[in-house]
């Protein structure tokens with residue numbers, strides 16, 4: 195046995211990850227259900243001068259025997275049942291102390307179940323969130339590790355080496371037992387949904403309120419990428435807006451149908467947040483916005499009923515839009531990190547918020563300058579809501595008036611702003627000491643005798659309500 199590590203599943207993600215591992219000097223055994231993919235992979239590895247580090251194995255038993263003990267075996271097959279099938283196929287060949295490292299986009303509860311299933315058998319299970327798509331896998335993804343801590347140490351050197359680097363620091367970290375890694379990856383994706391939707395809402399105002407064409411919009415995003423919004427998503431937004439369709443010469447973005455797809459991680463984030471009672475309205479809004487977008491036919495019919503939106507004069511500047519986006523982003527990240535903090539508490543993971551912000555600074559879709567500021571702020575201590583972390587209080591004080599102005603202009607100009615308005619309402623709810631749930635509690639007691647609290651008198655008190663029977 196000579197391979198440092200093994201990898202099963204040579205589709206897009208697996209083959210790029212395997213090349214990345216070989217490039218870092220590790221010998222890797224590779225296997226795929228369909229053997230022809232292994233041959234194709236060897237050709238690619240040869241073209242990149244990496245075939246000397248690759249041990250191709252079409253037979254699963256040979257593949258396993260070729261890996262040094264205790265074995266670390268990465269599986270990068272389609273999420274869902276194929277992962278369970280693969281685990282069952284591997285089990286008879288594995289020995290105590292070996293580990294399966296599952297790197298796909300798995301639901302964290304599935305990862306937890308698999309971890310619990312393998313633990314009594316003495317087989318380690320690591321559920322690893324890998325962000326950054328194909329390019330990330332090849333040149334350095336952000337890697338969020340969860341699962342068996344002991345076996346993590348066996349694979350730590352390889353995973354740390356292949357991860358993206360930010361100022362020389364690896365964007366890979368062990369975050370906690372069981373499904374911790376995949377949970378954090380899911381919330382990463384939820385935050386990504388929020389970022390994308392808020393950018394799209396601002397683009398809507400530029401296009402339909404300020405009358406800007408895609409080229410002009412692209413220039414603005416290019417400029418914004420030099421400032422506090424500097425991030426991968428702002429950068430690619432500039433490129434998408436600048437792209438021209440080769441067939442017609444028209445801006446490509448204007449030809450793309452306005453129906454957004456989703457694969458489920460946004461929904462999983464929103465469900466996890468709701469289940470734990472943590473408000474994550476920006477993520478929920480972003481998921482809802484994609485769902486509404488997909489109902490194109492209904493939207494066309496509804497516009498015919500209500501008429502075209504009455505846009506009028508949009509009284510916002512580009513500087514307002516930039517600051518509104520920053521304020522929305524702070525709220526959205528505050529919510530996402532609050533979900534992570536709560537999950538950490540509920541599951542006994544000790545999810546370090548500063549570390550999570552750190553490993554998202556490079557290699558993943560939401561990488562940004564902002565996350566560097568966040569990790570620095572969280573490193574000063576505590577898992578507090580970002581809205582009360584001093585550095586961000588100053589940013590929020592400076593930017594929320596713009597968010598308010600933009601959301602107000604959107605309401606007046608009939609622009610949808612599901613995400614930014616949700617972020618503003620969350621902020622306004624979070625920062626007001628006296629809310630309106632006193633009335634809600636009164637209603638709940640009226641119809642259901644649920645009780646209420648009066649400070650100084652005690653809790654579980656009841657009102658004497660008039661009867662509404664027969665009225």
Ligand code: NBP
Pocket residue numbers: 202203204205206207208226227228231270271272273275276279280297298299300324325326327328
């Ligand atoms: P796919 O998700 O398309 O899966 C294809 C691979 O799964 C092939 O190797 C295929 O083998 C194998 N496979 C299947 Br399908 N059923 C199997 C089974 N029952 N037993 C064994 N192998 C089976 O590959 P991908 O697009 O590279 O994605 C891999 C994982 O990474 C997924 O979980 C995906 O969601 C995730 N992903 C992440 C990102 C990201 O940005 N992080 C991007 C894209 C994908 P075959 O060749 O024999 O059919």
